[in-house]
Amino acid sequence: MDDCLFCKIAAGQIPSDKLYEDDMLLAFRDIDPQAPVHFLVIPKKHIASAAVLTEEDGALLGHVFAVIAKLCRELGCDESGYRVVTNIGEDGGQSVKHLHFHVLAKRSLAWPPG
Numbered sequence: 001m002d003d004c005l006f007c008k009i010a011a012g013q014i015p016s017d018k019l020y021e022d023d024m025l026l027a028f029r030d031i032d033p034q035a036p037v038h039f040l041v042i043p044k045k046h047i048a049s050a051a052v053l054t055e056e057d058g059a060l061l062g063h064v065f066a067v068i069a070k071l072c073r074e075l076g077c078d079e080s081g082y083r084v085v086t087n088i089g090e091d092g093g094q095s096v097k098h099l100h101f102h103v104l105a106k107r108s109l110a111w112p113p114g
């Protein structure tokens with residue numbers, strides 16, 4: 001999508017602090033980290049949010065979570081734990097309208113969230 005920040009990051013038109021990339025996905029560090037480890041995982045194809053996912057996206061989602069688990073092992077937060085969040089719409093706090101999964105780790109995360 002022409003006017004989408006994360007499509008531009010996925011296409012390499014805007015730089016990012018990349019942790020992982022393949023044909024389907026990109027993982028990069030959040031520019032405004034909310035925890036000592038805070039990265040985003042995005043599909044390269046434009047999907048507006050998790051609200052429009054379908055059964056056909058099952059393989060993509062399985063791959064997202066496998067990549068998250070691999071990166072958390074590499075970053076040393078697999079044993080201490082981590083949180084995966086996807087915000088949807090205005091009340092959900094979604095500011096970028098391209099599906100992304102936040103991964104936060106290396107501090108104790110409160111519940112419920114604010």
Ligand code: AMP
Pocket residue numbers: 005014016028029030031032033040086087093094095096097
């Ligand atoms: P959300 O509010 O759930 O839509 O999350 C969007 C996230 O994207 C926020 O945590 C921002 O800090 C992050 N963000 C925005 N622009 C960039 C960028 N250029 N590189 C990395 N992260 C970004």
